[in-house]
Amino acid sequence: MQGLTEMNEIIRTYSELIRLPTFLERYEYLKLDGLVGKDTFGFDRYLNQIFYKSKEWLSIRDHVIVRDNGCDLGIRDREIHGRILIHHINPLSKEDILSRSDLLLNPEYLISTTKSTHDAIHYGKISKEDVELIVRTKGDTCPWKK
DSSP, rough: OOEEEEOOOOOOOOOHHTOOOSSHHHHHHOOOOOOOOOOOOOGGGGHHHHHHHHHHHHHHHHHHHHHHHTTTOTTTTTTTOSSOEEESSSOOHHHHHHOOHHHHOOGGEEEEEHHHHHHHHHHHOOOOHHHOOOOOOOOTTOOOOO
């Protein structure tokens, strides 16, 4: 059961997320549904930039990547080959950073993802290629072997 914050916003968790077997189900669980334009930092954006360079963040980031086996949304067989982003499952606010909220560094509120998946969660545009896992075979990307 999803918890609630003081402002009655749903708190999503990693424990609930990993119970969902498919990428699409996990994406649906995480997508923000209209919270994209919600003011979070405004002119105080420097606060989250400082946070994302901290030793604490870099350490927990590494922990989450290992826990998720470097896979998009923690789904086996969806290895991330390239830059791995760590997504805060619940959007952060300026107050979360200033008060050192549990949402900041608790792995229960973090998940590994690709940039395209991360953007889809925030902006609601997921491509067919992101949803469907392409099974590769030897030589399938070689144009003269088709």
